[in-house]
Amino acid sequence: MVGQMCRWCTGFFLLLSGACYTAVPIESGAPPQGTRVYIELTDAGTVSMASQVGPSIQELFGDVVATTDRDVVIGLRAVTNRRQIESLWSGERVTVPRADIARVRARKLSTKRSAVFAGILTAGLLLTSRAVGLVGGGDGHRGELPVTQ
Numbered sequence: 001m002v003g004q005m006c007r008w009c010t011g012f013f014l015l016l017s018g019a020c021y022t023a024v025p026i027e028s029g030a031p032p033q034g035t036r037v038y039i040e041l042t043d044a045g046t047v048s049m050a051s052q053v054g055p056s057i058q059e060l061f062g063d064v065v066a067t068t069d070r071d072v073v074i075g076l077r078a079v080t081n082r083r084q085i086e087s088l089w090s091g092e093r094v095t096v097p098r099a100d101i102a103r104v105r106a107r108k109l110s111t112k113r114s115a116v117f118a119g120i121l122t123a124g125l126l127l128t129s130r131a132v133g134l135v136g137g138g139d140g141h142r143g144e145l146p147v148t149q
Helices: 002-020 043-048 111-131
Strands: 021-025 036-041 057-067 071-081 086-097 101-109
Touching (some): 036 043
Antiparallel strands (some): 036 101
C-alpha cells in the first residue's frame, strides 16, 4: 500500500511539475545559447517551415543551439499545431529564419508558482499520509475501538 502511494505521489508530482514554469517574452534580438524557448511562427513561417517540422505548425519549443543575424537554431523538443495538438521531438536541430518568427518567449522558473505548488503538494501528502495511517493523529490506538466491559 505504501509503495503504491509513493508511485502515485511521484506520478502526481511529475504531472504537475510543469506548473512551476512560465514563458516570458525575450525583448532582445537573440536568445542566449542554451535558453529553452517557445518560438511562435508567422503565417508565412508556418508555410516555409512545413518541410522541416510538418504542416500547420504554429509554435516550436526547444533549446537554443546557435543564433545568427538571420537564423535561430534550436534543438527541438516539441511542436504545437494550429489546433493546439503537441507532438514531441527528441532534440533534432532545426534552423528557423528570423523572418519566420512572430515572437520568442523564454521558459523561466516561476518562484511564486513553485512556492504555491510546494505548499499544495506538502498539504496533499500530509493529508494522504494521515488518511492511510502513515502519520499518527495523536492517539495511540491507531483507529481501533477501545474495548469496554
